[in-house]
Amino acid sequence: MILESDSLWKEDINSKIRKLESAVEKLASHTSLSDLLDSVEDGDAEDEEGSGPKSIPPPSTQVSPQTEKNTPHNFEIVMDDDSGPAAIPGSVVSPVGWPAVEQNRAEQDIINRGVLTVEQAQSYLDVYQNRLDHFLYRIIGDRRDLVQVRTGSPLLLAAICAVGALHVASPDFEKCYEHFVSVAAAQTFSRSNNVDDIRGLCVGAFWLSGISWTCIGIAVRISTEIGLHRSISKALAGDRNHYLRTRLYYLVWVCDHHFSIAYGRPPMTRQDDSIRASLQFLETENAVEDDARLVSQVQFWAVGRDVYETFGVDVERPLNQQMIEPLRRYSIRLDNLRADWTERFGYNEFVGNYPRKGVGLHYHFAKLYLYSFAFRGISRPGWKTPDIALDIDELANSALLSATAILRAVVSDAEIQSYLNGLPTYFDVMIAFAVVFVLKVSTKYATSVRVDTSEIRTLVAQLVDVLKNVTTAMHSRHLLVSVARGAEQLLNRCCPSNAQISVAPLPSNAHVTMSQAPQPTFDDGLYDMSAAWDGSFGNFYMGEFDFLSSQEPCAFLPDMQYQSAPQT
CATH class of the missing domain: 1.25.40 (Serine Threonine Protein Phosphatase 5, Tetratricopeptide repeat)
Incomplete structure (x- = not known):
């Protein structure tokens, strides 16, 4: 009804404007108002280019992309016939209604940006993989070359370069640090985060003290969003991919407790099925010694969490x-x-x-x-x-x-x-x-x-x-x-x-x-x-x-x- 009323009103206004224009032309032909008529015609031409009647879009029920981007509640309901009655309630609501500003990942690459050369990035990757990563039970996991790291996540590469430069006292540290912060900020509202992004945030949180709490907060949110905490059952069944996802979740959990309990903050991660099954995790066919070291940390911090909840702050x-x-x-x-x-x-x-x-x-x-x-x-x-x-x-x-x-x-x-x-x-x-x-x-x-x-x-x-x-x-x-x-x-x-x-x-x-x-x-x-x-x-x-x-x-x-x- 509103659209119909709006359409009728526009038609009435357009009719009156045409009649007015005709009357002015007749008046100008009998008087010396030709200059005025020329001025009116110039104004009409400007209106046609700007905000005149021709620039007004026709009524439509379709929402423009820009309007959709700024609309806060345009969720899309997904009716999934594969979901059973025990499905998680929120799974029927798709997050596509909350568009995020996505950036070209190639543009975020620390080498493509000209911050470092390929040789410099390789040297910091070597420092990290040959020593630092083994203090934290191999956040990266299996050893990778520079191409694999760049392909996986610009955020991970930026974190590795910043941490590597810090530990060799390189003058590149400041610019690597600034680049990492810039990429991490861009990824905060992204909908295309992956497990390597989480690894990059963990690397930053464990070693870059000034932004540790911010990094782990983002990592916890992304890890739960992509369901790392749900991988434990398939990891226990021997699935290699879910094994890697579960051990990454343990790293997020430990890092969260490093910077929460010791600072009097409630941890953001919970004592869920993954944590309770940590000893069983070590019995899987994929587990190695680094996993035992990681689980030992999970066990220590499980006690720390219980102490925190018992005695408060x-x-x-x-x-x-x-x-x-x-x-x-x-x-x-x-x-x-x-x-x-x-x-x-x-x-x-x-x-x-x-x-x-x-x-x-x-x-x-x-x-x-x-x-x-x-x-x-x-x-x-x-x-x-x-x-x-x-x-x-x-x-x-x-x-x-x-x-x-x-x-x-x-x-x-x-x-x-x-x-x-x-x-x-x-x-x-x-x-x-x-x-x-x-x-x-x-x-x-x-x-x-x-x-x-x-x-x-x-x-x-x-x-x-x-x-x-x-x-x-x-x-x-x-x-x-x-x-x-x-x-x-x-x-x-x-x-x-x-x-x-x-x-x-x-x-x-x-x-x-x-x-x-x-x-x-x-x-x-x-x-x-x-x-x-x-x-x-x-x-x-x-x-x-x-x-x-x-x-x-x-x-x-x-x-x-x-x-x-x-x-x-």
Whole structure:
């Protein structure tokens, strides 16, 4: 009815305009209005080229492509007679109604763009495949040549080149990084993503610290969109393609947990059928040792996820009696995982003894995260009730033991030091957290946590020397360079060589004893390490942080006035 009314109105207007034009022509022929008539005719010609009656399209029920592109709800319902009554409800709705701006993939290629030459790209691919990829259980999977990588995904090639350039301290890193960010942004709204795009996002997330959370967020969305989490049943049946899809989903899952639980964020991936069947996955005919290493990470982070969901993120809520036993059970699970996986791994031709030593590092990372809960609510009066006082002391001792074990592993093991320019950024974050933890406990809470402060100071000083030596040849944008610089400055502020320590010296084998004396305010003098990034540090929460963001002295120095730093 609207279209019919519109058509009748247009016909009426056109008729009146024609009559008006005829009347004006007759009037002009009897008067001196010829100039006016010429002006009207010129205007008509312009209207015909622009917005005159001839430019008005006829009424139509068809929607133009541009209009369709901007229409938000033009879903197409798909009536699939192959779907059974148990089909997923959303499968009847096709996403084609949400068109995305697709780019020519050849135009996104880092070589075609002129960012790198073929030779440069090949050199970074070699660096990545010969070493870095083996720290992360071979994200690429089977070895590929440059042509295969370029064909698979420009995003994957861009990520490999950026990460490779970072680890050889190449001046190409900045332009490779910018190109990767540009391609990743373009792929965010694409409808033609593939598994190699997910691999590229994982490579970026594991090693490019500034954009890790963004990359893994996109990777989780794409991986679930293309159904990687549904491949487990066919993978268990021996399908090679679904085996590769499932192991990629495990990588996404692990990466998601690297940058969620440690930062106090809820993971985006769930404990679904794929994760529950991870041990069965290792029994398939396609599984190799790298898959066992990957599944060991899935197992460790499954415990971490349970810990997160059990204890939450409220760092001001002290532990109570009901929380002690679950915490001990999680500790036992971690002990069992360490024993099971350490004896399973041996020497690797690409990364040496890292498979076995990496299990030990991840074990202490998880233990430090778990036992640091003993310090929750330390700023509140009566935070440690008499019925759990001994348990809290024991947990605090264990937390300090795990933190110092991390630092000693880096200081004393030359092979682990050789890994540092290659390990994903999660390791750098946990090393930094261990430094802050031991300095905070041995200085800020030296009156309530009895510990050998001189031993801690010596250990951190040794770590600083090691990190400075290791990072000498690293790219300035490598996260560990910032960790080394910040750890040194933090140590100098907390433990200046001429400071008089106000805590009585203790034997080197002293244990942590948390007293019932009035506790200092937790925020008082809190060392803020998160100003540079968006992560959350909180009370003993790991975050993306800047060591140099705080100028406050440490709490054990005498005659100092402290201001409350923002808790982040």
